[in-house]
Amino acid sequence: MSSQSAVREAVAVAVAANLPVILWGAPGTGKTSSVLALGARLGLPVEVVVGSIREPSDFSGLPVLRDGGTWFAPPRWAERLAEAGHGLLFLDELTTAPPAVQAAMLRVVLERTVGDLTLPDEVRIVAAANPPDQAADGWDLSAPLANRLIHLHWQVEAADIAEGFATGFAVPEPAPAPGPEAVARARALVGAFLRVRPELVLAVPDGPERAGRGWPSPRSWEMAARAVAACERGPAARTSAACEGGMAARTSAACEGGMADGEVLAELVLGAVGEAAGFELISWLRDLDLPDPQTLLTDPHAPLPTRVDRLYAVLGAVVSHVLADGSPQAWEQAWTVVARVARTAPDVAAGAARSLARGRPAGAALPHTMLELAPILRSAGLLR
Structure with missing residues (x-):
């Protein structure tokens, strides 16, 4: 599996698990078109909200008088998603949004709240951004907003682009959402790991560039656990790793017929908690040999x-x-x-x-x- 294919599948798995993700990549590399194609494949209405042309009130709501009190009226894009009952909210060009707009997005990403409207649980969130030095009037992503997202690196590979031009660009197969038992099992595994590596529970980065990507916190470890659960029942693996029947195989190896490709799991875990902590968790999971x-x-x-x-x-x-x-x-x-x-x-x-x-x-x-x-x-x- 190429790196770009792994990222595409990681996005599909994250959307199925209702994990908010952000795609980092250069302008003109197909991030927006890929998200729109995924939404169409899943039958989800997609609302595209571009950060550079929005105000804080587009996320926190516009105060208006209603029934003798103040109502923070949501924008039309939020009302349309609420009326549909499901959908995909695509926050595009996040690094062109100034800090005040990013701050207003916090409740949207974490709580699905826009003004006084709460979006349905079935609304998925995907974001995209260019690195600040490649964005028009770019801003670093704030640490609180970055910690609410799984960060995926959108890479362009010549072979994938050539094949896409010739036969059409592939859209990943829909992935099933992880069930409660899978989520509980994955949370138990991640919790066991953090017992032996407590210093990794929280590691706030010391610089704006690192703070604007994935880093360890209780919130991002929760996302990593849900990613492990989603991969346990994700798309069939394309590698030849064999499932031995134990829990470790079902959780960390790329098992044929039941486990998402190991690259997909790595993309999601590293994107949630950062490379250093993420590699430690993946290595620990791979070395487990637990009875059923x-x-x-x-x-x-x-x-x-x-x-x-x-x-x-x-x-x-x-x-x-x-x-x-x-x-x-x-x-x-x-x-x-x-x-x-x-x-x-x-x-x-x-x-x-x-x-x-x-x-x-x-x-x-x-x-x-x-x-x-x-x-x-x-x-x-x-x-x-």
């Missing part, structure tokens, strides 16, 4: 990992699986796994016990294994 949660629930003798970070990851995956399953049987079986971990790593087991206790399904009995967990449950604040 269902195997652990049904086989009380299935081997468990010994490393603490892997124990955090596997227990997080078990809890996510059980809460998504919702059955009393799975919930009761999970306490056996927690008890096994508690014998060697009580601190790891305490967090999982807290999450399980909060998610107890109706009709679930308290298993006898909870008796051996009494000290753990007390430390987790679940017993007095």
Whole structure:
């Protein structure tokens, strides 16, 4: 897969997962036409909003009197998206928007709020920008706005352009949205990684140029986790990496038939949290070798990992699986796994016990294994 193809697929995966992305590239390289083609392929109405010709009130709303109070009236483009109930908002030429306009965009990107109107959840956001030195009257992207977007580098490759001229430019296949269980499992994995690399939770860049791209924060790690989940059930891989059936393969390798290409995952993760932190997460995921949660629930003798970070990851995956399953049987079986971990790593087991206790399904009995967990449950604040 070429770099440009990977970025195109990354945009499609991000749109399916409702992750806001920004395409960085030189003028005239097809960013706008590609987004319009993707919207048409998905059957989404596309509203193009160009930053250079907008005022802050185009995003924060224009104050007007209504019913004896002040109403911040949204612009027509926002009303059209709200009436449609879904769509794609394309914020073009972001680096031509002055700081006041960028500040007004913050709630739009994060909360889907325009004035006193809240856009439907099914409205996706894609942005595009030229590097400030290539934009007309360019401005650096502000750090708060940059941290709300996944940054993708739009590259032009001669072979892709030549093939596009000859046969038409390809539009990626629509990607399915990740389900709640996949998102919960991915969040557990990213959380386990951050337990062993806590210094990466927040790393605010020290210069305007770096601050205007992807960097680590709790918000961008959340986007990275959703990207991992989206790739788990994304387009089929085009590489020959084999799926061994374990969780690590489903989460980090480019598995045929179930996992998006590894390049697509890398584009999204690095675009969310930056290269340094992103490469560490991808490398950590690739080295994981975790048993399947269902195997652990049904086989009380299935081997468990010994490393603490892997124990955090596997227990997080078990809890996510059980809460998504919702059955009393799975919930009761999970306490056996927690008890096994508690014998060697009580601190790891305490967090999982807290999450399980909060998610107890109706009709679930308290298993006898909870008796051996009494000290753990007390430390987790679940017993007095």
